[in-house]
Amino acid sequence: MSLPLPSFYDDARVGSLYLERAARVTDEARRYAREHGVRPAREDRLRIAAFGIDAQVAFCQPEASLFVPGAVEDSQRTLRWLYRNLDRITGLVFSMDTHRVFQIFHPGWWQGPDGQPPPPLTVITPADVRSGRWRATRHPEESLAYCERLEATGRYVLTVWPYHALLGGLSHALLPAMMEASLFHALVRDTPTHIIQKGEEALTENYSVFSPEVTEVSGRTVGRFDQALFDHLLTFDRVYVFGQAKSHCVLSTLMDLKRRIEETDRSKMGRIHILEDAMSPVPAPPLDPLPPGLDFPRVANEALRALQEAGMKVVRTTDPIEG
Template sequence: MPLPLPAFHDESRVGELFLERAARVTDEARRYAVEHQVRPAREDRLRIAAFGIDTQVAFCHPEASLFVPGAVEDSQRTLRWLYANLNRITGLVFSLDTHRVFQVFHPAWWRDAEGRPPPPLTPITVADLRAGKWRATRFHEDSVAYCERLESTGRYVLTVWPFHALLGGLSHALLPAMMEAGLFHAVARDTPTHIVQKGEEALTENYSVFSPEVMEVSGRKVGQFDQALFEHLMTFDRVYVFGQAKSHCVLSTLMDLKKRIEETDPSRMGRIHILEDAMSPVPAPPLDPLPPGLDFPRVAQEGIRLLQEAGMKVVRTTDPIDG
């Protein structure tokens, strides 16, 4: 039977900003564990991880600069699922997209011939750079080399995003309702929440939680695969994935997972469960014609299809956790 929602949780406030109520939440978690006979996570025979990718204010709050339409409803469904299955979910893992003002995908990095920064969602192509349309405000040659390496992967062209998830700012934090769920789970199940940061390297985008889009620029290492996180996730029998955005950070993370599982032990592929109703894509920019690589909803759907064909499971938050 699904467990009930805790008394402190108000679904109508999931998209709001508020200070986490740590004392109230953890006090209720202790009472809840006793009342509903919730056992410590270390006693689980079937170990299940809930892996939340960038469930931050930056992407999940309607007034944030990079709000993903649908993220509030995704978060509501996710939290219902987390609380209903509290006694089954062994561990929570959250990633935090973490940025600073001067990074290659932020407006402060680029200027046009008149000295103006690009507006958000501007694609910056190698052709643009060779034509002199844009120039980096710092490390110009390295920035060109980055764009060349990025386009050669065939996955994305550089997109200028609005300032978001800035370290020290409110948009960097987990959505408060998600933060409270982490507190509640940690105390009710007597296990710490695992939190990882990604995205601080200036010269590369870092959609995937595991690795940046480019790992080397002009002979300089700018990132590496997070083997420790991969090994942590592989200690679980199942990993349920949710978060934002379906077309970017979620998809890139899942693609990295797919590649590393194929390289190590393909039998693990079925451990990954994609909660398809707990994630949404970035809308496509208003370009005509729209380059296929910028049709983000299409990119997301095609990516999920490939992951399912590879052996990952696509499920919904309303599906029961069996086994």
């Protein structure tokens, strides 16, 4: 039987910006635990993690520069699922995309022949850099090397994104309604939320929570696989994944999970549950013809099918948590 929603939760405010109401949330949390007999997380027989990928203002609030269409509704479904299954969800894990102004995927890193930065969603290839169509304003040799290494992976082409998730800015924060859920869960279940930051290295993109797109540029290490996070997640019997965007950070994270599970213990693949109605893809850019790799909704859907074939479970927030 599912638990009731707390009184402070309002579906209509999920996409809004406001200061988290810590006193109200924590006061209700203690009453809620008593009234509904919710036991501490450490007593769970079946240990379940809810893994939220970049559930931040930058992607989930309609006024943000990288708002993902559908993210508000995804967040509403996610929050209703979290609250109604609060007694089953042992731990919350959140990643936070974390950036600064001068990073290789931000406009300030590049200039055209006219001295102007590229507009958002510009694709920069190694050929563009060699021809002078786009010139790096800093670390030019490493920037070309990065584009070459990225192209060789066959995963993505360097895309210039609007400034987003800037450390110290509002867009970096968890969506306020999600922050309140984290606070509420921590007090009701008597367990801290696990929060990690990723994406601060200037010379690489970092879609996956586990590792950047490129780990070495011109002999310099720019990132590595986050083994500690992987080990933490796999201490749970089941991991439910949600967040933004389905075509980028969520997808890359799931692909990294798949690869590492295949390398270590394939029997654990079924622990990963993908909440397909709690994530949305970045829309395809308005290009004609549209390169297949930039058809983000198609890429995401095809990848989800491949992950399911590999053994991960694709579920919905309305499905009961069995076991």
